[in-house]
Amino acid sequence: MRPVIVVHGGAGRIFKEREEGCRAGVVRAALQGYGVLKQGGSALDAVEEAVRSMEDDPHFNAGCGSVLNEEGEVEMDAIIMDGKNLASGAVSAVKRIANPIKLARLVMEKTKHMLLTDHGARLFAQAMGVPEIPGEKLITERSRERWKKNLEPDSNPVEFQKDLGTVGAVAVDSEGNVACATSTGGLSNKLVGRVGDTACIGSGGYADNSSGATSTTGHGESIMKVVLARLILYHMEQGMSPEMAADTALEYMKTRVGGLGGVIVVSSSGEWAARFSTKQMSWATVKDDELHYGIYTGERHTKSVDEALASESEGF
């Protein structure tokens, strides 16, 4: 099996001045994940590595760069899933850790449970030796500005829902195993304790070797209503291609509950798709040593991995 990785840096609105940073961030994450796969690493290791790279990148709404809740704090959700045995781990409403995706993986591997939240997740992180960092370290100037703007009396609540930007990855490895990972700061100015789609199995992501893997982004409450990730794999089980399944499920979410979003999909046979109903979604994929990436509908750049790695070391 030839390995494939697909990543996204969130569906929604990407302001012009952030476009290049987002393109560079998804490309870097895809190359890093692909590097893991090429060395014989598992799909699970590859998606974790790709998501960790974007959590560390302040351009994205995950890890450092997360949006703030109504009290001006970062509260993050993350999920990881192994398509081999349907094992999954998730955390929700976690604060003061750099990489929620690593904690989600620990939940999967070190507990009998699938989802730990808030205080319990914090105790678990401490028990696992995951370092606590000052909350301030996750906050960027941009997320603070956004938060303040949303508190203004004339702010438009619909507008700030468009500023999404979750990160995610799906992969198939050389043994034919698939995996997904998704991580987010959620929605700007959300209520304290709000748990979004990202932490919920079948909504924020799903992976099953018998069909494929998917990671979602967009309006969380809409994604949860249609259980978007599982819906896409259901369509694939019924014979649709990843692209057709993604478009059908996104269209259903739009018409049924008025929600917009984006998804990345890989099938167990290595077919992939990156589709969105929002105006933009940053995405990148590597298959057969060829990198593809884009942000706008119809935008697709192609480079060889060698060329991409060379421009990466020159600073993109």
Ligand SMILES: NC(=O)C[C@H](N)C(=O)O
């Ligand atoms: N940026 C996003 O994709 C938001 C995420 N789906 C949430 O609602 O928490």
